[in-house]
Amino acid sequence: MDIPSLTIDAVREGLLARRFSAADLAAEALRFAEAENPRTAAYLHFSPERALATARRVDQRIAGGEEPGPLAGVPMAVKDVIVTQGVRTTCGSKLLAEYIPPYDATAVERLEEAGAVLIGKTNCDEFAMGSSNENSAFGPVRNPLAPDRVPGGSSGGSAAAVAQGTAVFALGSDTGGSIRQPASFCGVVGVTPTYGRVSRYGLTAFASSLDHIGPFARSVKDAATVLRVMAGRDLRDSTSAEAPVPDYSALLDGKVKGLKLGLPREYLKELTSETGALIHAAVDVYRSLGCEVREISLPATEYAIACYYIIATAEASSNLARYDGVRYTFRSKQGETLSDMYRNTRGEGFGAECKRRIMLGTYVLSAGYYDAYYLKAQKVRALIARDFARAFQEVDAIVAPVSPFPAFRLGEKVDDPIAMYLSDIYTITGSLAGIPCMSVPCGITAGGLPVGMQLLTGHFAETTMFRLADAFERTRI
Ligand code: GLN
Numbered sequence: 253m254d255i256p257s258l259t260i261d262a263v264r265e266g267l268l269a270r271r272f273s274a275a276d277l278a279a280e281a282l283r284f285a286e287a288e289n290p291r292t293a294a295y296l297h298f299s300p301e302r303a304l305a306t307a308r309r310v311d312q313r314i315a316g317g318e319e320p321g322p323l324a325g326v327p328m329a330v331k332d333v334i335v336t337q338g339v340r341t342t343c344g345s346k347l348l349a350e351y352i353p354p355y356d357a358t359a360v361e362r363l364e365e366a367g368a369v370l371i372g373k374t375n376c377d378e379f380a381m382g383s384s385n386e387n388s389a390f391g392p393v394r395n396p397l398a399p400d401r402v403p404g405g406s407s408g409g410s411a412a413a414v415a416q417g418t419a420v421f422a423l424g425s426d427t428g429g430s431i432r433q434p435a436s437f438c439g440v441v442g443v444t445p446t447y448g449r450v451s452r453y454g455l456t457a458f459a460s461s462l463d464h465i466g467p468f469a470r471s472v473k474d475a476a477t478v479l480r481v482m483a484g485r486d487l488r489d490s491t492s493a494e495a496p497v498p499d500y501s502a503l504l505d506g507k508v509k510g511l512k513l514g515l516p517r518e519y520l521k522e523l524t525s526e527t528g529a530l531i532h533a534a535v536d537v538y539r540s541l542g543c544e545v546r547e548i549s550l551p552a553t554e555y556a557i558a559c560y561y562i563i564a565t566a567e568a569s570s571n572l573a574r575y576d577g578v579r580y581t582f583r584s585k586q587g588e589t590l591s592d593m594y595r596n597t598r599g600e601g602f603g604a605e606c607k608r609r610i611m612l613g614t615y616v617l618s619a620g621y622y623d624a625y626y627l628k629a630q631k632v633r634a635l636i637a638r639d640f641a642r643a644f645q646e647v648d649a650i651v652a653p654v655s656p657f658p659a660f661r662l663g664e665k666v667d668d669p670i671a672m673y674l675s676d677i678y679t680i681t682g683s684l685a686g687i688p689c690m691s692v693p694c695g696i697t698a699g700g701l702p703v704g705m706q707l708l709t710g711h712f713a714e715t716t717m718f719r720l721a722d723a724f725e726r727t728r729i
Contacts, residue, residue, distance in 0.1 A: 253272060253276075253277065255280060255327070256416070256417020256418075257417070258327075258417075258420050259420065259471060259473075259474055260322075260323060260420060260473075261473075263277065263324070263325050263420065264324060267310070267314060267320065267324055268314070273307070273311045274306075274307035274311045274320075274324065274325035274367075274369065275308055275311055277307065278303045278304055278306070278369045278371070281303075281369070281371050281418070281419070282303060282371050282372075284418055285298065285327075285329075285371055285372060285413070286298060288416055288418050289418075291396065292393055292394045292395075292396050292399070292412045292416060293375055293390075293391055293392065293393050293394065293409070294329075294374055294375060294393055294396075294403075294408075294410075294412035294413045294416065294418070295372040295375065295409060295413065295418075296342060296344075296373050296374065296390055296409070297340055297372060297373055298371060299336070299370050299371065302370050303327075303370055303371050306367070306368070307369050310325050310367045310369075321365065321366040321367030322477060323363060323366040323367045323477070323478070323481060324366075324367030325367060325369060326367065326368050326369065326420045327369050327371050327418075327419050328368045328369060328371065328419055328420065328422060328423070329370075329371060329372055329373070329409070329413040329414070329418070329419035329421075329422040330360060330374065330410075330423045331374050331376050331380075331422070331424050332344060332373040332374055332375065332376055333376055333379065333380050333425050333455060333456045333458075334357045334359065334360060334425065334454060334455055334456070334465065335355065335356065335357050335454040335455075335456065336353060336356055336357070336360055336373065337353055337356045338353075339370070340352055340373065341353050341373065341456070342373075342389075342390070343376070343378065343456050344375065344376045344377055344378040344379065344380075344387070344388035344406075345378045345389050345575075345601065345603070346582055346600070346602075346603070347575045347580060347581070347582045347597075347601035347602065348575075348580055348581055348582070349389070349581060349582060351581045353454075356454060357454020358451035358453040358482075358486045358488060359423060359450055359451060359454070359465045359482040362482045363478070363482055366481045368421075368481075371418070371419060372413075374410045374413055375388050375390060375391075375392075375393045375408065375409030376388060376405070376407055376409055376410075377405045377406035377408070377430075377605070378602070378603045378605060378606055379456065379458050379606055380407075380425050380427060380430055380456075380458045381406060381568070381605050381609055382406045382605060383405045383406070383429070383430075383665075383673070383675040384404065384405045384408070384662075384665065384666070384672065385403055385406065385408030385409065386402065386662065386663075386666055387406070387603055387606075389603055392408075393409050394412070394662070395415075395437060395438060395659050396412050396415045396416035396438065397415060397438065397439060397659075397701070397702065398700070400662060401437075401659040401660060401661055401662065401701070402659055402660060402661070402664075403415075403434050403438050403659065404434030404435075404437035404438065404655075404659065404675075405430060405433070405434060406434075407422075407424030407425060407426070407430045407431055407434050407442075407468070408437075410422035410423060410468050411424070411431075411434035411438040411440055411442065411468055412434075412438055414438070414440045414470060415439055415470075417470075420469070420470070421467050421468060421469040421478050422467070422468045422469075423465055423467060423468075424442065424467075425458075425465055425466075426464045426466055426679075427462045427463050427564060427683060428462065428564060428676050428679060428680045428683045429654075429655075429676040429678075429679025429680060429683065431443065431464075431466045431468065431691075432444060432654050432679050432689060432691040432704065432706060433654055433675060433676065433691070434468075435468055435654070435690075436655055436658075436691045436703060437655070437659040437701075437704075438659075438702065439696075439702030440470055440693065441469050441470065441471065441472055441474075441475045441690065441691065441692055441693070441721070441725075442467075442468045442690060443466045443475050443476075443688070443714075444464050444466045444682065444683070444688065444690065445688050445714060446493070446687060446711050447461075447462075447491070447687075448492055448686070449464075449479075449483050449492075449495070449688070449712070450464065450465045450466065450479070450482050450483050450492070451465075451482075451484075451485075451486030451488065451489040452465065452489050453486055453489045453492075457567075458564070458571060459563065459564040459565075459566075459567035459568055459571070460491075460567055460571065461563070461567060462560075462563070462564060462567070462683050462684070464683075465482070466479070467482075471725065472692060472718055472721040472722040472725050473501045473504055475690070475718075476500035476501040476504065476714075476718045476722075477500070477501045479500065479714065480499060480500050480501070483497045484497045498714075498715050500715055503718070504718060504719060504722040505719075506723050506726050507719075507723070508541050508719060508723040509542030509543070510543075510544070511543045511716070512544045512546065512648050512649075513535070513538055513543050513544070513545045513649055513651050514545075514547070514643050514649070514650045514651070515535065515545060515547050515548065515650075515651055515652075516547075516548055516550045516650060516652055517547050517548070517549050517550075518549065518550055518551070518554070519652045519678055520532075520653075523653055523656065525656070525657065526658075526697045526703070527655070527658065527703050528653070530695035530697075530705075531651070531652070531694065531703075531705055533694075534651070534694040534695070534705045537724060537727050538651070538720070538724070541723055541727070545651075548646060548647060548650070549639075550636075550639040550643060550681065551639060552632060552636045552639050553636075553639070553681055555632045555635075555636070556632075556636060556680045556684060557673055557674065557676065557677060558632075559629045559632040559633055559684060560676070560680040560683070560684060561612070561673060562612075562616050562628075563629050563630065563633060563684070564613075565609040565610075565613035566613045566616050566617050566626050566629075567613070568609045569609070569610045569611075569612075569617065570613070572602075572606065572609075572610055575597075575598065576594050576597065576598070577593050577596075577597030577598070577601075582597060582600075583597050584599070584600050584601070586600075605669075608669065616629075636681055636684045636685055637686070639681075639685075640682075640685045640687055640708070641710075648709065648716050649707055649708065649709045649713075649716055649717060649720055650707070650708040650709075651705060651706070652678055652705075652707075653705070654679060654691045654703075654704040655675055655678065655679070656674070656675070656678070657675075658697055658699075658701035658702065658703055659701050659702075679706070687708055687709065687710060687711055688708070688709055688713065688714045688717050689706055689717070690707055690717055690718075690721060691704035691705070692704060692721040692725060693725075705724075707720050
């Protein structure tokens, strides 16, 4: 069984033709993932009991002549900020090192019900804060394509697992780019759906108004299939949307003629690097497929990073208040009083990046500064959303870079938080607007590093985004 070349269709075909059982596949996928892990540290832990239990259920369904589900037997990896009942969920933090959740995230529940097999939980930046996966309390992840480089972050482990072929798909979370940027760095497809498309129930909160769950896969079709299974209204998340969920993968026919694409002037004017050249070459492919390309303007772009790092840190400072040493697992042994216990637990438990964000967030929400920072940032957020709304009156989709540069070296940006924050310059705007966006591989640099192209559409227009990504992907095979 060649695990790295598996697709969702190939697994289904193999199971229904009885070439292998789901239990055999799960055992082989686990063996392979455990053998590969020392090279990348993509996984923090594996879940063999749960994988085999699900696989056996799939085999029973097949033996009983039942429909085994659209993801029957498919090995999946889940970022360790998404809770899994009975399977340790650390959020990449010392504070939750031993935390075993008593329930499943809705996304995981739906995927498993559709037959997907959870093989393990993936490494990530602590509480999803970072762009390189170097903020994990359990050590960094290495890019499987270039082991001296980062896989991107914060969902670096999930991107690496899919790129190295140990999982057919993986779940990540994206608040400001954490699915698209690692997908770009690792050469896989990564999708951030419309805000509210996928329930956040069971996704550990970082910045609730920006947090999304989304899939990584090796093909657009597989990512579209996974999104369809987990999307849709969930009564346990009041921000999840009622909007109907189309059968995205059934709508992929390679035809994009006549679609109008916008190229944001503000994103491309300074991008004279190899990344810029690869994006322009991809745009030429769309032209040759019959798309109409025009320049557009998103004038509020220059304020996006500042706006994001105010709103995201404000929400994080409130969300992370729950890690107090009373609930959850880690508690400091130092100190005499209750307030010592709180202070020492948080002091010893959180890593530097989380502390930086809690302090920034607390500051921008404090009485004297709320209007000057937080309120102002909310107004800028509205301007950024308005830029996109205007653009989508003119074009069907926007084509943009994902990151200004390909995967950088481990350690290269750790001492410079501002340089690290600039990694997100092209992904943050879509997150602030809550629109669907994705990264699709669009080429390789002369140094052999993958580069992703970003596609963005209006709210709930994932179908157009997937159709464009798939049409491009077909020209590469
Ligand atoms: N890199 C960004 C940050 O550090 C985005 C993180 C994310 O999307 N979770 O906040």
